[in-house]
Amino acid sequence: MVQPFLDMRIGVVGGGSWGTALAHLLADKGYTVDWWIYEPDLAQRIRETRENDLFLPGVVLSQRLMPTNELQKAVAGKDLVLVVVPSHVMRTVTSEMAPHLQNGTIIVSASKGIENSTLLTMSGVIRDCLPNLDEDRLAVLSGPSFAREVALGMPTVVSVAAREPDCAQKVQAVFATPAFRVYTNDDLVGVELGGAVKNVIAIAAGMVDGLGLGLNTRAALITRGLTEIRRLGRAMGANPRTFTGSAGVGDLVLTCTGDVSRNHTIGKKIGQGMQLADLLQEMRMVAEGVKTARSVYNLSLRLGVEMPISHAVYRILYEQLAPKEAVYQLMTRDLKNELDED
Ligand SMILES: NC(=O)C1=CN([C@@H]2O[C@H](COP(=O)(O)OP(=O)(O)OC[C@H]3O[C@@H](n4cnc5c(N)ncnc54)[C@H](O)[C@@H]3O)[C@@H](O)[C@H]2O)C=CC1
Ligand SMILES: O=C(CO)COP(=O)(O)O
Numbered sequence: 071m072v073q074p075f076l077d078m079r080i081g082v083v084g085g086g087s088w089g090t091a092l093a094h095l096l097a098d099k100g101y102t103v104d105w106w107i108y109e110p111d112l113a114q115r116i117r118e119t120r121e122n123d124l125f126l127p128g129v130v131l132s133q134r135l136m137p138t139n140e141l142q143k144a145v146a147g148k149d150l151v152l153v154v155v156p157s158h159v160m161r162t163v164t165s166e167m168a169p170h171l172q173n174g175t176i177i178v179s180a181s182k183g184i185e186n187s188t189l190l191t192m193s194g195v196i197r198d199c200l201p202n203l204d205e206d207r208l209a210v211l212s213g214p215s216f217a218r219e220v221a222l223g224m225p226t227v228v229s230v231a232a233r234e235p236d237c238a239q240k241v242q243a244v245f246a247t248p249a250f251r252v253y254t255n256d257d258l259v260g261v262e263l264g265g266a267v268k269n270v271i272a273i274a275a276g277m278v279d280g281l282g283l284g285l286n287t288r289a290a291l292i293t294r295g296l297t298e299i300r301r302l303g304r305a306m307g308a309n310p311r312t313f314t315g316s317a318g319v320g321d322l323v324l325t326c327t328g329d330v331s332r333n334h335t336i337g338k339k340i341g342q343g344m345q346l347a348d349l350l351q352e353m354r355m356v357a358e359g360v361k362t363a364r365s366v367y368n369l370s371l372r373l374g375v376e377m378p379i380s381h382a383v384y385r386i387l388y389e390q391l392a393p394k395e396a397v398y399q400l401m402t403r404d405l406k407n408e409l410d411e412d
Pocket of ligand 2: 214215217269272321333334356358
């Protein structure tokens, strides 16, 4: 394994729960981390209290974390910058980063989503906004990883994908700890699609729970959801093996079964009869699957990929289809051979 140098200059962009957990992991490992936070008062409070009381309360953060509201401070002169903001602000934030980045900085995205307006995954948005970025210095990190469990040092396995093996290995070495095991992969699009589309399926799994349906139904959703992810992946040139890995089935199982998932929770509440608009109004955190459902719907139509569960989630969220009716429609589709349709 490539040994990282603790004098590497690292910046983290994003002070939500995942940004906090990963910034803390790096600082705990010995790096000094300049950490950009969107909310001015939050950066100030973290400096004083060493706690992110908005997005990851109860975790005592490393003294080596340097919170700032100045994006330039977090990204200028860095060897590696981790970007971990909600997908709908990725374009704005990375565009603002562009003038401050030096040549040679490795950019790692740990965000999970597909942009509504362009149907690009996060690495695509980053390429758009950082035209001078060398493709060989772009990596994505994804996998089954609830932020709080990572911050508490619970054993976790994730994937880092980059086109260039040296880059993936460098990022692997930077992030890996005895409690955070990182596998490399060269399939950027597969790793990103696994992380993005599982959020849509997790909303469906939450709905199933909210409707009071059973474990059979949840297992059916995970199985058929994985088929949808694999189909979309194939149409987009992903390696199908990625979807049996941590960024595929690993993250899908976690979010479809984990009550702490924000996507699962929002699905569950909709299954219980609550309205999406009301739920979004009371949420400070992001449930990426809500926006990604729209992107996946449009992407699947554009590419001619059959994704009935994802379409059902889209129609429930945006076209008032009743969750119970959606289950009936899914269960009474034409009967098929399981092996024919992959
Ligand atoms: N929380 C988790 O366990 C995990 C999250 N992720 C992904 O990480 C990404 C970031 O999510 P979280 O850290 O969970 O966020 P979060 O939901 O905990 O917090 C929301 C974040 O959005 C930021 N924000 C809101 N408006 C903004 C704006 N206009 N400009 C810039 N930032 C703004 C807030 O400052 C805050 O950092 C998402 O794509 C998520 O899917 C991936 C793996 C695990
Ligand atoms: O992506 C995640 C875990 O891998 C977090 O899932 P939620 O955003 O649904 O909480």
